[in-house]
Amino acid sequence: MRAAEATAGAEVLISGSGTAITGVPGPDALSDPPGTAPGPDPVSTLRGSGLRYKDRATKLALCAARDALDDAGLLGPDGELDVDGDDFGVVVSSNWGNVDTVCETAATIRSSTYRATSPMLLPNTAGNVTASWVAITHGLRGANVTLCNGATSGLDAVHWARTLIAARRLRRALVIGVEPVNEPVLHLVGDAGPLFDGAVALVAEAADAVEARGGTPRARIGRYVRAGDLHQALAAARENESRPPDAWWPPEFPLAPAAPVPPPATGVPARDLRARHGHCSGALGVLQCVAATAELTRTAGHSMLAAAGRGPGGDGPGEDDAAAALVLHGVSVAPAGAAS
Template sequence: MSVVVSGVSVLIPGADSAKALAAGPQPGDGPVDPAALVGRKGLRYKDRATQLGYCLTSAALADAGLLGEDGTVSGGDVGVVVSSNYGNLDTVVRALDTLREGTVSATSPMDLPNASSNVIASSAAIRYGLRGPNLMVCNGATSGLDAVNWATTMITAGRVDRVLVVGVEPDNDVVRRLLGGRHAVDGGAAVVLEDAGAARARGVRGRAVLGRYVRAAGVGTVLERLAASGAPGPAWWHLPDTAPEGIGADLLPGVERIALPEHSGRASGALGVLQCATAVGLFDEYGEGPVYAVCGTDADDASAGLVLLEPPAPEAL
């Protein structure tokens, strides 16, 4: 069974599309305003990560041709997998500070739903009518690609034909304290993964084809296993967040290396999904691949990698 990307959205300062992301986010843009994209209704009392998740969800579902006129999905189940390591950290810290300084009764009842780590995934499902399996992944450096793999597993196991994968990280004072003063990406990307046959049945051409996924200790091992997967040699490979400049040069000599620029901030749990969106942008612009996406450096507990292949030509479908 083949799994394809049938929809994509990107929303970070300096890039609002897959092509813009592949070209490199530009510095200087201010923070994203969710109300300008999805309206103010339903945003009150939602944390920043959930608001950004709404924007990414709406745009990706629309790009995949799944969003109805009423702003929800109908006519079939869609699963949701969200990756975020810092998502509701500000809410949790605020609640803990309140408990430390006062009592349980002093906490805000409006904060309670936001204190659950799966709030982004569940909120997106409720707002947009996504009735398939629902999963939140907070798995460190490899989280984004792990989320893509979980979604692929759901599809190949026959649980659902389509899964929305969102990778999002907010930027706020709490996150910056955790990152030692650095800022987070304050946005992310979303992809709709779909069984290739189901996509063809509704007249949709995939924007990228998912290849082998690998999770192992160390970037070198991941790249070696991806290279041994039988896929053609990569045209590009996407560096992990904060990767050393020389990483992997001995394994993939001559292959163009791409990465989020330093000014974009730490992508963390959003990185793997941003890498998939970058691959779509490269295929849209150049029509060639594959792309190797890699998350997690040798300093992390694991690294993960994914091969993304260019979609077949329309006449081959």
């Protein structure tokens, strides 16, 4: 709760977003029903050397990052970063990440000792490899963080990007939620139903940074709360809100279906992304924010409420260690406490 209050007055905007999901052409389509034509695998659009040794999560993240930077107007005609990268950071959320590379390397060491490992592949077993490759590719030299934090990880990532900007450690941050589907993930998760295979990204910027470069704000990141109980997190996140959100984005149950959570206010429609994309795990919170930003922009809406995790007291199968909630505002909505 203290972290949410510490950044309550900071104005941080979302200025761009991107997706790397088969059959989803962009953020506006995240809430659409599944299409009949799945479309190409996003990683097929990547070009350049070194791709052979990158895991699927990193490749997906690179696709979503490229599109988010381009959508924000931060890439020049040559595809290179058009702003200073020294205060531009990366925050990635992924619970499965590079587990395929880690499992492959561990199997090689077990069967043939470490001498059989590839010097090209071994560095990619680092937990921060996806965030690192995104930063290297685009020259983002600010703080570089990976969160592997269970159900709340995606919303936590958006929060920490905002915190870094509010603390003036960064001017901009690229936030990515990514989860791959591969044999090790399927083995670890078991029979959990459809799993999300893709990446989404958003660009968070200080409001004055967006204004200085003539960028287009899409949404404002509002109050974030992490709590031990979902209903407590929802109520605290909306503490300063004068009206219900236009829609809310509910959490998913831990690897099993269950009854929907009641809305935070009467008549607030739910946007259940798991029903469209499968179990999203660490990508969920970023996916919610990208989809909510697209809807706020499209409808000139007032606010959206995203929630992830249910806390250890949540009903339904399984337990999450916490719950998190985050409010996004339309850019025409004044920040809390602003002069009228």
